[in-house]
Amino acid sequence: MTDDLALTSAPPADEWRLPTGTRLLHIGPHKTGTTAVQAALFEIRDQLAEQGIYYPSYDRHPMHAVLAVTGRHSMMGDDPPKQRHWDRLIAEVDAAGDQTGVISSEFFSEADPEVIARVVEDLGGERVHVVVTLRPLVKILPSQWQQYVQNGQRTTYENWLHHMLRVPPYEQPNPSFWRRHRHDRLIERWVDVVGRDRVTVVVVDDSERDMVLRVFESLLGLPDGTLPGVPVATNRSLSLGEIEMLRRFNVEFRGQDELPDNFYSRLVRYGAIQRLKEARQPGPDEPRVTTPRWAQEQAVEIGREIADWVAGSGVRVIGDLELLYQQLPAAAEEPTSAAMVDPEAAAQALFGAIAAVPTLNGFGAPAPKPVPPVPPVKSEKAGVPVHKVRSAELVRILARRARRRLLHR
Template sequence: MQGCADGRVKMAQGPHRVFLHIGAPKTGTTYLQHMLFGYRTQLLADGVSYPADSYDDHFFAAVDLQALDFSGVPRPEAAGAWDRLTARVHAWEGVSVVSHDVLAGATPEQARRAIASFAPAEVHVVLTARDLGRQLPSHWQEDVKHGQTRTFRHWYDAIARREDDDWQLRWFWRVEDLPDMLQRWGSTLPPERVHVVTVPHPGADEGTLWARFASVLGVDRDDLDLDVVSHLNRGLGVAEVALLRTIAGLRDDRLDQRAYEHLVKGVLAHETLERVDPAGAFGLPPDLLPHVRETSQRWVQAISAAGYDVVGDLDELLPTDRKDGRLDPDAADAADIARIGAFALYETTVRLAQEREAAAEHARALQRELSAAHEVIAEHEGLPAGERVRRTVVEIGRRNRAVDALLGTYRRLRRRP
């Protein structure tokens, strides 16, 4: 090993390989990304780099690659993010991992450009895949969090007809059609460098997905605590989703898409509703299973014929007739919706009260600092002008960190020859 200019350890041996984990959404990607990000220091010691200072770094890179906006609202944080990420990958001579499910939606040209940006490294594409019977309800739930108002049945019918009048409907097939995604991303690669990692059926050991994914990367560690991130993104029940659909129906122009996603998806859905036990877990209605299974069988045949490296079992991509009492996604009980709504309203009220108190305390602290500054100015009023300014700034700096920092910078500059 040798040292980098920035103090990081740089691998001097072994092939330079890049693993592009492109999704798909709702296939354990959040779990895997938390493992990669949370244990990036440990993985780096094994020669595997997950180049990120912030959890969202790879998200912004994927957004930048595709020049995505969100219902017309751009993300300025994404500007230049792909180039920054590729630069960090090129600075590491071992194995690098790039992971975000937004990559699944890339066009063929964008996918080719992404792969070419890592040349001359050996690029691999990794797709985590789950059976369509579980993907459909999960994807609909995510769409509702983003403002979708359709019932599941209405949404499914639009998906099945491949309607494209709504960006969410267009996005569905771009990030869920497994053979199409693999073709877009794998067309310039030999099939042995395209890896399909299947998500096991319910009941499998919680560590199975990570073990399969890690084996593709060449990671073999048994000292990582899987329980730390094993319960992320656990989903909502029928009543919670029905409540979110009702809220989406009330939306007006006072909230743009970015604000809506932050407040409704982030604060209400993830930070509030996901903290309670789901009011009725739901799944694919049984009458839709034959059509969904037929589609899945075609996908499995196409993947098998393409000769990709499969980690897991392609039979896990075939939906099963689940007998676990899951509800129809549209079968929410009015009493459950009212109960969940009251809980959400109370939690929001508590949060608002806490934020108001924090803001009031901040205002009181500022007022105390202002009063103290006025006292210092009054004390030094009779001094000569230059001395008055100097002593006043020093006194205020003792009470205010920002002023003290500026004063420290000034002193260092004064000491320079």
């Protein structure tokens, strides 16, 4: 690895800075620091505008617009994306004129070649410069599985790893995973459209705080420290107990045919999970999701293949490609489910959000009057308080209560 590819403490801003008027297109992929970048840009969008840099201001992340242009489905229970979302984004970027524009969405990583060509043309053709942020695949695996579970998936981590790494064609249960995270092929799809001279790969170094923000400052010609580190509580990983509780709930939810998907979206993902992340911080002794050693070793080998391809591709690289194939120091020798503790505290937070069903009017607008708090739920078998019920029974109680409330309404 050559020295000029390694990130220094004083980034060569003049070397990395993109020309004024560029459309900086950050395509992710997922779990590579995208939320930190988007939150920072959105936080100071007015200040950026004063410096000639435009960031779409209607949302932190134009997810619906990107899902619309890429032809991908929205997350479980969300409203489907519309073409008007993409048209609106393009109109706003066009209105920026000669300003530098920044568009960031990890969902661009799922674009097909023909969609990539359209995206680049709509955003200004030769003005587009693609930025790809990368992290080691071995770190992405548990985070991405958690995200799938938060969108309704029921597969255990070990079973998911088995299918993603050992069962050809490696597309089930999530065909999107390797489209996002076979990073060499992802970069190649964009290089084929924009050329290697207009692609920058940033290898994120987790040991350097806010490294990815400092790189984006250099790309945009901003003074060091301009982009703030914005805490995003909803971006934290769940503990093993929390995510296993949620996965078990998904099993119960999928078994209730009467429950619509938008119930899950509004009450679970944007209610229960969001409240769980914001209101609770796992203790230092709570087990985390750990990747088995065999899966780590396989991920490291794939990471090495990705790094070798990127090194020989001719694209600009910021950071150390060797980070993409460094193995984590700790690995699980036994399935993570064997170490699970009963997540009563996390389940209480989840139930509190589900109990808010009466506060929604048609799952959309708030009801005109507040509804009194729901009294503590008891086990339907033994009449004991829910905090003394084990997680497996608790999620069954939760699903039954939610179903009855919905049918009653």
